[in-house]
Amino acid sequence: MRIDERILNRVTLARQLLLRRHRMSALDAVERLVGLQAQAVNAPYLGLWTRLSDFRHADLTALLEGRSVVRSSVLRGTQHLVRADDFWWLRPLIEPSLRRGRQAAFGKQTAGLDLDGLAAHARTLLAGRRLTRPELGAALAQRWPEYDRMALGWSAQTLVPVVHPPPNGTWRRGGSTPFVLASEWLDPAPAVPGPDELVRRYLAAFGPATVADVQQWSGVRGLAEVVEEMPLVSLGGGRFDLPDMTYESDVDVPVRFLPEFDNLIVAYADRRRLMPDEYRKRVCVGSMVFATVLVDGTVRGTWKLVLGKDKATMTITLFERLPRAAQTEVEDEALRLLDFAAEDTLKDLVWT
Numbered sequence: 001m002r003i004d005e006r007i008l009n010r011v012t013l014a015r016q017l018l019l020r021r022h023r024m025s026a027l028d029a030v031e032r033l034v035g036l037q038a039q040a041v042n043a044p045y046l047g048l049w050t051r052l053s054d055f056r057h058a059d060l061t062a063l064l065e066g067r068s069v070v071r072s073s074v075l076r077g078t079q080h081l082v083r084a085d086d087f088w089w090l091r092p093l094i095e096p097s098l099r100r101g102r103q104a105a106f107g108k109q110t111a112g113l114d115l116d117g118l119a120a121h122a123r124t125l126l127a128g129r130r131l132t133r134p135e136l137g138a139a140l141a142q143r144w145p146e147y148d149r150m151a152l153g154w155s156a157q158t159l160v161p162v163v164h165p166p167p168n169g170t171w172r173r174g175g176s177t178p179f180v181l182a183s184e185w186l187d188p189a190p191a192v193p194g195p196d197e198l199v200r201r202y203l204a205a206f207g208p209a210t211v212a213d214v215q216q217w218s219g220v221r222g223l224a225e226v227v228e229e230m231p232l233v234s235l236g237g238g239r240f241d242l243p244d245m246t247y248e249s250d251v252d253v254p255v256r257f258l259p260e261f262d263n264l265i266v267a268y269a270d271r272r273r274l275m276p277d278e279y280r281k282r283v284c285v286g287s288m289v290f291a292t293v294l295v296d297g298t299v300r301g302t303w304k305l306v307l308g309k310d311k312a313t314m315t316i317t318l319f320e321r322l323p324r325a326a327q328t329e330v331e332d333e334a335l336r337l338l339d340f341a342a343e344d345t346l347k348d349l350v351w352t
Helices: 005-015 026-032 043-049 057-065 084-106 115-126 133-141 149-159 195-206 211-218 224-228 277-283 324-341
Strands: 069-073 079-083 178-181 233-236 239-241 256-258 291-295 298-307 311-318 346-351
Touching: 005 195, 026 043, 026 057, 026 079, 043 057, 043 324, 057 069, 069 084, 079 084, 084 149, 084 195, 084 211, 115 133, 115 149, 115 178, 133 149, 195 211, 195 224, 211 224, 256 324, 277 298, 291 324, 298 324, 311 324, 324 346
Parallel strands: 311 346
Antiparallel strands: 069 079, 233 239, 256 291, 291 298, 298 311
């Protein structure tokens, strides 16, 4: 079986909860999407707002405060919000990726360092406490003064399962990120699924896809053998999917605003189901992934929201001229987003 690019786009958007806003709890949505990219503090809130009906800021904040959702370095070794139960099986799978990232960034600065000893001492320092990365790095430097504090703090974060407790990471609450031991913040770990669960969950949220796509999204290598052993359906071009899925292309797609770093934009090695390569270069610049405007299911521009004390400003940059009806739909959705993000302040919408 083969599917064309239009069907691929529509199927992807359906699995991402973007064809319509869903009456689904925020917790169920976090589980469905596997994780919400959380490098930018407000991004998970905006990502849920664009997918769910009647979503409120307090819905996600309550999940973080109640410890059913946690913020930590998981997929690709970057900050995500995931269900607490999912953290326990995701963290071991991505640990090799975390260690590779640590070695690439701080290998030279930590040459000769006993990493097992560092991890053990970091656990001792964090026991019953919350420390920011600079605080943890400074404490570790008392034992290893010959090493850079930043390298020590970052290394400990990759070696020891930690989570970042609220209020940090809740709506408009940034600043230095605190660490606590995951083993103290969360209930004991349940049984840990294998990498086949990672592939299954990815396909349910992002499929159909190739092995390269799954590895791009997760940061986990060596998944080709895992995929070969799973009862999946081949769709040609190296793409595969879960069995018994439906595919259709005759679906109208509303305008959607995705926040910066949204997982949908970075979930594929080949992102042409969402945008042409020339647009990708304008969306993914260095380590930055800009917030995007989807029109008819594909990226047509970027947007930026600045929340001041007395005024909220959204700037929209379109990559192409849109028909009048589509332009109006973009404006209407932008104003709805502004109302969600800054209900009680002045609002300004700027086009560039």
